[in-house]
Amino acid sequence: xxxxxxxxxxxxxxxxxxxxxxxxxxxxxxxxxxxxxxxxxxxxxxxxxxxxxxxxxxxxxxxxxxxxxxxxxxxxxxxxxxxxxxxxxxxxxxxxxxxxxxxxxxxxxxxxxxxxxxxxxxxxxxxxxxxxxxxxxxxxxxxxxxxxxxxxxxxxxxxxxxxxxxxxxxxxxxxxxxxxxxxxxxxxxxxxxxxxxxxxxxxxxxxxxxxxxxxxxxxxxxxxxxxxxxxxxxxxxxxxxxxxxxxxxxxxxxxxxxxxxxxxxxxxxxxxxxxxxxxxxxxxxxxxxxxxxxxxxxxxxxxxxxxxxxxxxxxxxxxxxxxxxxxxxxxxxxxxxxxxxxxxxxxxxxxxxxxxxxxxxxxxxxxxxxxxxxxxxxxxxxxxxxxxxxxxxxxxxxxxxxxxxxxxxxxxxxxxxxxxxxxxxxxxxxxxxxxxxxxxxxxxxxxxxxxxxxxxxxxxxxxxxxxxxxxxxxxxxxxxxxxxxxxxxxxxxxxxxxxxxxxxxxxxxxxxxxxxxxxxxxxxxxxxxxxxxxxxxxxxxxxxxxxxxxxxxxxxxxxxxxxxxxxxxxxxxxxxxxxxxxxxxxxxxxxxxxxxxxxxxxxxxxxxxxxxxxxxxxxxxxxxxxxxxxxxxxxxxxxxxxxxxxxxxxxxxxx
Ligand SMILES: *[C@@H]1O[C@H](CO)[C@@H](O)[C@H](O)[C@H]1NC(C)=O
Ligand SMILES: *[C@@H]1O[C@H](CO)[C@@H](O)[C@H](O)[C@H]1NC(C)=O
Ligand SMILES: *[C@@H]1O[C@H](CO)[C@@H](O)[C@H](O)[C@H]1NC(C)=O
Ligand SMILES: *[C@@H]1O[C@H](CO)[C@@H](O)[C@H](O)[C@H]1NC(C)=O
Ligand SMILES: *[C@@H]1O[C@H](CO)[C@@H](O)[C@H](O)[C@H]1NC(C)=O
Ligand SMILES: *[C@@H]1O[C@H](CO)[C@@H](O)[C@H](O)[C@H]1NC(C)=O
Ligand SMILES: *[C@@H]1O[C@H](CO)[C@@H](O)[C@H](O)[C@H]1NC(C)=O
Ligand SMILES: *[C@@H]1O[C@H](CO)[C@@H](O)[C@H](O)[C@H]1NC(C)=O
Ligand SMILES: *[C@@H]1O[C@H](CO)[C@@H](O)[C@H](O)[C@H]1NC(C)=O
Ligand SMILES: *[C@@H]1O[C@H](CO)[C@@H](O)[C@H](O)[C@H]1NC(C)=O
Ligand SMILES: *[C@@H]1O[C@H](CO)[C@@H](O)[C@H](O)[C@H]1NC(C)=O
Ligand SMILES: *[C@@H]1O[C@H](CO)[C@@H](O)[C@H](O)[C@H]1NC(C)=O
Numbered sequence: 073x074x075x076x077x078x079x080x081x082x083x084x085x086x087x088x089x090x091x092x093x094x095x096x097x098x099x100x101x102x103x104x105x106x107x108x109x110x111x112x113x114x115x116x117x118x119x120x121x122x123x124x125x126x127x128x129x130x131x132x133x134x135x136x137x138x139x140x141x142x143x144x145x146x147x148x149x150x151x152x153x154x155x156x157x158x159x160x161x162x163x164x165x166x167x168x169x170x171x172x173x174x175x176x177x178x179x180x181x182x183x184x185x186x187x188x189x190x191x192x193x194x195x196x197x198x199x200x201x202x203x204x205x206x207x208x209x210x211x212x213x214x215x216x217x218x219x220x221x222x223x224x225x226x227x228x229x230x231x232x233x234x235x236x237x238x239x240x241x242x243x244x245x246x247x248x249x250x251x252x253x254x255x256x257x258x259x260x261x262x263x264x265x266x267x268x269x270x271x272x273x274x275x276x277x278x279x280x281x282x283x284x285x286x287x288x289x290x291x292x293x294x295x296x297x298x299x300x301x302x303x304x305x306x307x308x309x310x311x312x313x314x315x316x317x318x319x320x321x322x323x324x325x326x327x328x329x330x331x332x333x334x335x336x337x338x339x340x341x342x343x344x345x346x347x348x349x350x351x352x353x354x355x356x357x358x359x360x361x362x363x364x365x366x367x368x369x370x371x372x373x374x375x376x377x378x379x380x381x382x383x384x385x386x387x388x389x390x391x392x393x394x395x396x397x398x399x400x401x402x403x404x405x406x407x408x409x410x411x412x413x414x415x416x417x418x419x420x421x422x423x424x425x426x427x428x429x430x431x432x433x434x435x436x437x438x439x440x441x442x443x444x445x446x447x448x449x450x451x452x453x454x455x456x457x458x459x460x461x462x463x464x465x466x467x468x469x470x471x472x473x474x475x476x477x478x479x480x481x482x483x484x485x486x487x488x489x490x491x492x493x494x495x496x497x498x499x500x501x502x503x504x505x506x507x508x509x510x511x512x513x514x515x516x517x518x519x520x521x522x523x524x525x526x527x528x529x530x531x532x533x534x535x536x537x538x539x540x541x542x543x544x545x546x547x548x549x550x551x552x553x554x555x556x557x558x559x560x561x562x563x564x565x566x567x568x569x570x571x572x573x574x575x576x577x578x579x580x581x582x583x584x585x586x587x588x589x590x591x592x593x594x595x596x597x598x599x600x601x602x603x604x605x606x607x608x609x610x611x612x613x614x615x616x617x618x619x620x621x622x623x624x625x626x627x628x629x630x631x632x633x634x635x636x637x638x639x640x641x642x643x644x645x646x647x648x649x650x651x652x653x654x655x656x657x658x659x660x661x662x663x664x665x666x667x668x669x670x671x672x673x674x675x676x677x678x679x680x681x682x683x684x685x686x687x688x689x690x691x692x693x694x695x696x697x698x699x700x701x702x703x704x705x706x707x708x709x710x711x712x713x714x715x716x717x718x719x720x721x722x723x724x725x726x727x
Contacts, residue, residue, distance in 0.1 A: 100182040101125055103154065103173045106135065107187070109196040110160075112220050113275055118163060118191055120156045122173050122184060131177040137163060138170045165191040195276035197222060199283045200252075200269055205376045207261040207293040214269065215253040221245055222271040224254050225281070231264040231289055231327060244274070261293040264327040292324035294379035298332065298370045305361070305386060310458075310465040314368065314386060317356035321372050321379070328375045334359060338366045340429030343411040344457040345464045362457045363389035363466035364413055365422065388415070388422040388453065389469065396511045397454050397470035402439065408432045414442065414472070415453040419505055422453060448475040449509035476510030479503050479555040479562030483515065486553050486565035489537070493545035493572045499537040500565065503555050510557030518564075520550040530556075546573035 104123040111119070120135060133151040148156055163169075169191060173184040200216040207213070214226070222245050227238045245252040252271075259265065268287045273279040298318040305312035321330050334357045335349045343364075350357055359368060365388045372379040401412055411431045415424035428442050446452065456468035481503050489497040503512070517538060518528040531538055533555075543549065549571065552564040 100131075100175060100177045100180045102182040103133065103175050103184040105185045105187045106171050106173045107194075107196075107280070108158075108171055108191055109194040109280055110191075111196065111198050113195060113273065116160045118158050118160060118165070120158065120171070122154050124154050124175055131175055134174040134176070136170075136172050136174070139164045139167055160191075163191060189278065193277035194280065195273040195278070196280035197271050197273055197282045199285050200224075200271060201285070203269070203285070203288065205288075205290050207376055208255070210257075210259055210261050212256045212259050212261075212265070212290060213253060214256070214267075215248070215251045217250060218252045218271075219247075219250050220252070221247050221274060222252065223274050223279075224252075224269055224271045226254065226256060226267065226269050227284075228256070228259075228265050228267040228290075231266045235266070245271070262295070262322075262324060264292050264324045265290040289328040289375065291327040291330075291374040291376050292322065293376060294321060294325050294330075294372050294374060297380045297382035298372050300370055300382045300384050302384075307389070310363070310467055311460070311463050312361050312363065312386070312389065314359050314361060314384075315356060316359060316368055316370060316384060318370055318382065320355055321374075325372075325374055329353065330372050330374050332357075333371050333373065335369045335371075336361060336366050337369065338362075338364055339415070339424060339427035340364070340411070340413050343413055343429045343431065343464075344409060344459040345462060360463040361386060362455070362464035363469050364415075364455055364457070365424075389466070394453075394469070394471050397468075397472045400454055400472060401456060402430070402443065406432055409459045411457050413455040413457065414446070415455075416446075417451040417453055417505065424453070443474070446474045449473070449477040451505055451508070471511060473510055476557050476559045478510070478557055478560040479508050479512070481507040482563040482565035483553050483555060484565075486567055488551075488567055488569045491569045491571055493574060494541070494543045496540045496543065496549070496551075496569060496571070497537065498540060498551065498553070498567075500553060502536060503562070508555070508557070510559055512555050512557060514556050516554050516556050516561055518552045520552075521547055543571050545571050547571050 101124070106120050106122040108118050108120040110117065122133075124131065124133070132149075133154065133156075135148040135151060135156055137147075148158065167190060168188055170186045170188050172186045175182045175184075197218070197220065200214075200218065203214050203216045205212065205214055224243050224245055226241050226243065228241075229235050229238050241256060243254055243256070245254050247253075254269075266287050267290055268284050270282045270284045272281045298321065300316060300318045303315055303317070305314045316334060318332070320326065331351055331353055332355075333349050333351050336347070336359055338361075341347055344362070350359075361368075366386050368384040368386065369381040370384075371381045401410070406412075409432070411429055413430075414428045415422065416426040417423075418425050428445070430439065430442060450473070452472040452474070454468070454470050454472040455466055458465045458467055483500040483503055486498070486500040489499045491497075498517070512533040514533050515531040515535065516528055517531050518526045519540065520526040521544065540551070547570065548568060550566065550568045552566050554564040555562045
């Protein structure tokens with residue numbers, strides 16, 4: 073033991089002398105202290121590295137390992153680089169060793185300082201590579217391939233023109249299978265970052281930090297689907313060309329580049345061409361599609377993930393003039409690259425409830441299966457596609473019925489829009505597709521007139537109104553309308569109407585009657601006037617003293633007008649003259665007939681009220697009262713005159 077210690081002391085002394093002598097004669101810079109490690113805990117290869125300058129000169133290195141408990145030196149000579157990989161078999165890894173490097177540049181020899189340590193404890197992980205990034209709301213997740221849980225140091229800052237200072241976080245990674253994962257919390261997912269990372273072992277006794285990863289960019293999350301602009305496909309001989317364009321993504325999300333993938337999906341994949349998806353960095357792409365309905369989806373991708381898909385729905389090519397299929401290839405053999413498609417349609421639009429595809433490789437069995445699955449009286453849209461120069465092409469598109477039936481319903485809302493004397497306008501709504509049960513070939517319209525056989529005409533299947541001509545005026549008609557398919561005539565919609573009687577006749581009759589009545593009235597008026605003048609010549613003014621004209625009790629007096637003459641023989645009292653005047657007026661009125669009697673009575677009752685005063689008052693007072701009344705009566709008169717000319721005559725006389 074003593075000998076050993078002595079030897080060790082000697083050993084140290086020798087090293088010192090050696091270094092001293094070498095350094096004396098050297099002109100070069102000594103290399104840095106060598107660093108020897110393995111890249112992970114399971115590794116059996118050790119790596120030794122050191123720095124040396126000047127770089128690139130003609131220099132060789134000798135690497136020394138001296139086990140301090142042994143005298144044996146194991147030099148690795150003539151190393152051309154400043155790095156050496158050594159298998160653990162020829163190294164002492166479990167004990168403390170001294171390690172140094174000698175650089176031989178020309179004549180001079182430079183020796184590095186000595187590093188002591190146990191090789192096995194020294195672990196320096198590799199720099200994480202191919203780091204995948206993704207956003208979990210505002211937390212950033214980093215992951216990379218590695219079996220070894222480690223301590224990571226992450227350095228990051230916002231990626232902006234005026235960048236902030238670097239922020240640093242030290243975190244433990246979590247292991248998921250063979251990947252290590254790290255979550256950096258509370259960032260902003262709508263911002264972009266510049267990040268670097270390094271890791272070290274958490275198991276090794278002497279862990280070394282790995283080298284920093286190169287800085288990498290973390291773009292903001294692609295939260296929204298690309299904004300795809302609407303386009304209408306252009307028809308090119310059975311193929312539809314669709315130019316899909318979209319707007320660039322938000323700049324923060326576009327950091328590091330965005331790629332877009334364009335997919336075309338349809339009800340029958342690979343019919344007729346193989347499905348392809350296109351990757352592009354541009355903001356538009358041209359796709360060729362068949363006449364069947366397709367969905368075109370655009371997804372944006374950046375380093376941190378992908379956006380939700382933007383979907384553009386392209387319906388089946390317009391159905392405006394879809395005809396009935398003359399023939400299909402359902403029962404026939406067809407060439408490779410051709411495929412048939414059947415859409416089961418329930419309503420007017422061309423969105424299928426079910427879709428079937430048949431390719432040339434399908435056997436009889438599959439064809440039979442499709443046929444049995446198809447229903448009678450149901451509309452199918454039949455396509456015949458081909459793959460032409462890698463582009464789908466539709467060569468046939470028509471309506472197919474496995475079996476046609478007659479319509480199950482009559483045309484709806486059948487009504488008479490307007491009827492005249494000799495014509496009528498009819499209107500209706502088409503029979504809905506689910507009730508059609510076949511292809512409507514025409515409408516059958518029948519008209520029935522009383523006691524005559526019905527007349528039927530054919531109307532175009534696309535019509536929804538009709539003008540009936542040459543009808544008999546004032547006649548009742550029954551009309552019926554029914555849809556017709558190949559299978560026959562469907563239920564009828566019935567309506568009845570009566571044409572108007574001849575109008576010109578009516579008008580003239582009314583006119584004539586009116587005119588006749590007018591003439592008759594005028595004639596009557598003149599005749600009556602003449603008769604009156606002859607029968608009742610103008611009566612001289614009677615002089616009636618103390619005649620109370622309007623006593624309701626004296627009804628009999630009114631009736632017995634003949635007695636007036638007798639009364640007129642009484643001596644004249646000048647004060648009663650106005651009253652007598654009134655009496656004559658009343659008489660005149662009375663003469664004209666029963667109708668005027670009422671009026672006279674009314675005037676009477678008013679007069680009887682006035683009586684007490686009028687009997688004592690002067691002639692003038694009565695007159696002014698009369699004049700006042702006149703104004704009121706005038707309006708009444710106007711009306712009376714309008715009603716009957718006779719009244720006017722009488723009144724004017726009395727006035
Ligand atoms: C050392 O030399 C190599 C090539 O000879 C060169 O790529 C490297 O940059 C040099 N390093 C320094 C620090 O001069
Ligand atoms: C480097 O040195 C070796 C001998 O030590 C010599 O043969 C060789 O020519 C030298 N090369 C250069 C580039 O100096
Ligand atoms: C290493 O061991 C050798 C003997 O094998 C000895 O000559 C040398 O001085 C030792 N060097 C150091 C630095 O211990
Ligand atoms: C990283 O990705 C590249 C290609 O992207 C691949 O060649 C390399 O092997 C990957 N490295 C690791 C450690 O997965
Ligand atoms: C993000 O980090 C916060 C803070 O640690 C945490 O509360 C939240 O659950 C994390 N969100 C996700 C989606 O991981
Ligand atoms: C990492 O985990 C170790 C225990 O496994 C713990 O002592 C240490 O504090 C953790 N470090 C961080 C930064 O969480
Ligand atoms: C990013 O999101 C935060 C809230 O999460 C919001 O306050 C900020 O305005 C957003 N920035 C941008 C550029 O949208
Ligand atoms: C349309 O397609 C048919 C069959 O593929 C071809 O014969 C014809 O020449 C094409 N017409 C045009 C204008 O491309
Ligand atoms: C297109 O997408 C819609 C849903 O967005 C789906 O209902 C429809 O079936 C799709 N059409 C095709 C042809 O894939
Ligand atoms: C059916 O044949 C007729 C005449 O042969 C033709 O006019 C019509 O376009 C064809 N219909 C379809 C759907 O091919
Ligand atoms: C018209 O239809 C009604 C029933 O709606 C019927 O009673 C009438 O006899 C029909 N008239 C003719 C002329 O057919
Ligand atoms: C109406 O069409 C049927 C066939 O659908 C035909 O038999 C009939 O002669 C046609 N009638 C008229 C008046 O054209």
